[in-house]
Amino acid sequence: MSASAQTVIVRPRRNRDELIFLALATVVIIATAAAFILLRPKDDAATPLRSYQISAFSQMNRDALGLFMDLYTSAYDVEMYHRNNSEAWPDVATLENNLVPPFAVDEARANRGKFVWTFLNLDKDNVHRAVYIGHAEESSPCGSFILFMEHYHTPDGAYFFGINRKTPFNIWYLEKGFALPKDFSEGTLISAGWREAVPFKGNDELKRLGRK
Amino acid sequence: MTISAGPRIEFEGLGLSIDRNTILEDLNLTIEAGTVHCLIGPNGGGKSSLVKTLLGQTRHSGRVAIHWPDDCRTIGYVPQSVAIDKTMPMTVLDFVTMCVQQRPAFTGLGRKLSGIVSETLAQLDMKGKEKAMFADLSGGERQRVLFAQALIPKPRLLILDEPMNSIDRNGAEMFSRIIREAAQGGTTVIWIHHDLAHVKQAADAVSCVRRKLLFSGKPADVMTEKNLFEIFSAS
Numbered sequence: 001m002s003a004s005a006q007t008v009i010v011r012p013r014r015n016r017d018e019l020i021f022l023a024l025a026t027v028v029i030i031a032t033a034a035a036f037i038l039l040r041p042k043d044d045a046a047t048p049l050r051s052y053q054i055s056a057f058s059q060m061n062r063d064a065l066g067l068f069m070d071l072y073t074s075a076y077d078v079e080m081y082h083r084n085n086s087e088a089w090p091d092v093a094t095l096e097n098n099l100v101p102p103f104a105v106d107e108a109r110a111n112r113g114k115f116v117w118t119f120l121n122l123d124k125d126n127v128h129r130a131v132y133i134g135h136a137e138e139s140s141p142c143g144s145f146i147l148f149m150e151h152y153h154t155p156d157g158a159y160f161f162g163i164n165r166k167t168p169f170n171i172w173y174l175e176k177g178f179a180l181p182k183d184f185s186e187g188t189l190i191s192a193g194w195r196e197a198v199p200f201k202g203n204d205e206l207k208r209l210g211r212k
Numbered sequence: 213m214t215i216s217a218g219p220r221i222e223f224e225g226l227g228l229s230i231d232r233n234t235i236l237e238d239l240n241l242t243i244e245a246g247t248v249h250c251l252i253g254p255n256g257g258g259k260s261s262l263v264k265t266l267l268g269q270t271r272h273s274g275r276v277a278i279h280w281p282d283d284c285r286t287i288g289y290v291p292q293s294v295a296i297d298k299t300m301p302m303t304v305l306d307f308v309t310m311c312v313q314q315r316p317a318f319t320g321l322g323r324k325l326s327g328i329v330s331e332t333l334a335q336l337d338m339k340g341k342e343k344a345m346f347a348d349l350s351g352g353e354r355q356r357v358l359f360a361q362a363l364i365p366k367p368r369l370l371i372l373d374e375p376m377n378s379i380d381r382n383g384a385e386m387f388s389r390i391i392r393e394a395a396q397g398g399t400t401v402i403w404i405h406h407d408l409a410h411v412k413q414a415a416d417a418v419s420c421v422r423r424k425l426l427f428s429g430k431p432a433d434v435m436t437e438k439n440l441f442e443i444f445s446a447s
Contacts, residue, residue, distance in 0.1 A: 004282050004283045005279070005280060005281050005282060006279075006280050007277050007278065007279045007280070008277070008278045008280060008285070009275065009276065009277050010265070010266060010267075010268050010276035010277070010278065011268060012268075012270065012271045012272050012273070013268055013269055013270055013271055014271075
């Protein structure tokens with residue numbers, strides 16, 4: 001036998017090293033995930049309300065909030081109708097016939113003081129705008145609403161709805177009194193007492209749940 | 213060519229139990245260096261478990277010693293079969309690369325090994341199939357690839373677990389010739405084999421395993437009709 005000859009004893013297989021490695025890998029994964037959760041920026045989801053905005057969930061009564069939510073949901077249907085019908089906006093009768101709340105003539109509409117809706121098409125060139133104005137004919141627990149649809153088309157066919165906007169619409173709310181605004185620019189609406197109603201922000205939700 | 217002998221292997225009092233089933237019991241066996249040593253025995257007798265024990269893949273009791281004559285300690289192993297998903301996008305070359313080099317196969321086959329890989333695949337009539345999908349190969353072609361990976365780099369101990377399965381006659385002759393050449397080059401070959409007639413021709417030594425070692429020696433001495441009848445009629 002040469003000097004480098006060697007007898008190797010074959011040891012029985014043991015899982016110890018594998019187990020230790022697996023346990024370590026598990027700990028590393030859990031620690032990394034925990035670090036990400038603990039160190040994540042917590043206020044990203046929260047956008048503070050601006051002076052002309054109100055939080056629908058905390059500053060509206062139950063009836064007004066219900067109407068706001070109907071409007072908020074239906075705004076996407078209105079936008080979809082517009083896209084699917086050669087850029088034509090649905091008028092109030094169309095929305096009523098399609099039973100789209102809050103335009104549908106139903107018990108909820110009666111309970112909210114028989115809301116009357118007015119539709120205005122304000123399309124101009126490549127700016128597509130439509131306004132749905134609603135106010136109660138009778139005594140109502142709700143104020144008045146404006147659903148303001150707006151988006152732009154560029155000459156090359158691109159579609160966008162404005163800087164800092166996350167939706168192709170906004171909803172304005174006037175708690176007391178009603179007068180048709182002269183125009184629908186932000187400035188005019190704000191000076192006439194209208195406030196942009198926004199849904200809960202992430203921060204508000206945390207507060208509401210008592211976790212912050 | 214320098215002939216470097218393979219190892220001598222000793223099993224002493226080997227025992228193996230899996231899930232309360234005794235697979236091997238008090239097995240004592242010596243495999244001499246540079247010989248072709250065939251393992252025979254009925255199905256479920258513990259032959260594959262014995263070679264897995266030698267590879268350190270079981271929780272055995274007793275002593276398993278490999279006496280290496282030098283620093284060259286390469287072991288080639290041909291498993292009974294390999295389960296590969298039909299959809300696995302792995303070529304023959306990928307598979308061999310994965311088996312023969314430590315760095316990941318997706319980085320490609322290293323230059324040092326590319327020559328011997330081509331040579332070995334050609335030796336096994338697999339030249340030109342390097343880019344074929346491994347999962348698309350026939351059973352016989354897969355066995356050739358499995359055999360090829362065991363020959364790279366040149367093993368000093370070659371362990372074969374029924375490599376002739378799915379192999380046609382030409383292929384079987386080719387395998388036998390390569391195994392014989394390896395043994396002549398000093399490699400120790402442990403070969404699980406079911407073809408008793410072929411064992412008589414090809415083996416330097418044969419051992420019969422059925423939980424225990426039933427007999428071991430030169431084929432002409434131990435593969436008597438009486439011995440074989442007793443073993444295989446009882447299984």
